[in-house]
Amino acid sequence: MDRDGRGKPAARSTSEMNRSRGSSRPGIRDKKPSGRKAQKTSNAPNRSSPARKKARKKKLKLRTRGKITLTAIGFSILATLGLGDNHSKASPNFAPEKGPESGERYSQEDMGKIRIEPVKVSRGEQKYGLSKADIERSVLLVGAFEGRDLYQSLSGNFDGQGISMGLFQWNLGSSTLQPLLKEYVEKHKDDGMLDRVFGHNKNELLNMLYNYDKNQQVAWGEKVTNPGNRTKLKEPWDTAFRELCSQRDFIEIQKKATRGYVNNAFEIMDKYGLETRTGFVFALDIAVQNGHGILYAHSEINERFRSMEDSLGRKLTQKEKRRIVAEEVVERSNPEWRDNVERRKMALAKGEGVIHGVSFRIGD
Secondary structure, three states: OOOOOOOOOOOOOHHHHHHHOOOOOOOOOOOOOOOOOOOOOOOOOOOOOHHHHHHHHHEEEEOOOOOOOEEEEOOEEOOOOOOOHHHHOOOOOOOOOOOOOOOOEOOHHHHOOOOOOOOOHHHHHHHHOOOHHHHHHHHHHHHHHHOOOHHHOEEOOOOOOOOEEOOOOEEOOOOOOHHHHHHHHHHHOOOOHHHHHHHHHHHHHHHHHHHOOHHHHHHHHHHOEOOOOOOOEOOOHHHHHHHHHOEHHHHHHHHHHOHHHHHHHHHHHHHHOOOHHHHHHHHHHHHHHOOOHHHHHHHHHHHHHHHHHHHHOOOOOHHHHHHHHHHHHHHOOOHHHHHHHHHHHHHHHHOEEEEOOEEEEOOO
16 A cells, blocks of 8 residues: 555565566466356357347456456456455445454454445445445455455565555555554453454554654564564464454454555546546556545646647547546655556556466446
């Protein structure tokens, strides 16, 4: 997520970092679902019919080289950490009828069934034709760009931010993680849950959280980072924070924290006339990775819009608008991370590509 408003990238897994150094480890291929070649019934649509052709054109699989496999028809993410084809036949907002009790740990299968509840969904539906499912899936897709374990993603101080964790890689360096941890602490300060998760290290965590300033908190993150693999923490902190990220209450806190980013994405869309599902994912990724500073560049960007329209003698397409906005985001990003920001934003401006090992295509 946004570190300092200038575009530092998401935390990456060890395998991902190895690939950036030249590793050629092959990706994990999706298995074909059973029964795929089952005999057609008499009332099944003909394979050559326009409807079947359209469905085949839309159907695609998104693969990663890590733990997550995203399967999509059009834009819909149907398989994320345990969601299979059966889920696609149910409501896109499916959640388990009886989830774990407060403080219980989600299984990997349950992790894929978590619902996003962003605010201003009606605004997206009314103005941009976005359904609640579109918004939920966009949040998960951008989360996959940030970290392969989604809600359970955790990284040490590999990027100077202390500790980064969760769906949008909230971190100590940008002071976005502290409010989430404090909310969890306040909820469980009297029920023994903190002792269960952090054991005898509970008091050290609380001292860091409530008595340190931000620089001291980042320094503490460095102290607990694994020196042999800076994308991880030393034990027992790594196990403890991963346990925390698996708990229902902390996941609910994360879900609530995504709402502000959804609203910022709508503001970016409003400011630059962006539309469609691709436009929303693009704007949301800017809000998460780069912050909302691009809103203050509206004079320069709108002037570029007008100049290009005058040159072409027509209105700009949505893709052309996204590309201009992407260029301005890249220009304003931290030079240290600019190449990463450029690859990520240009792929989203196009609506398809590969970001941190996640291959995607967004159908409008």
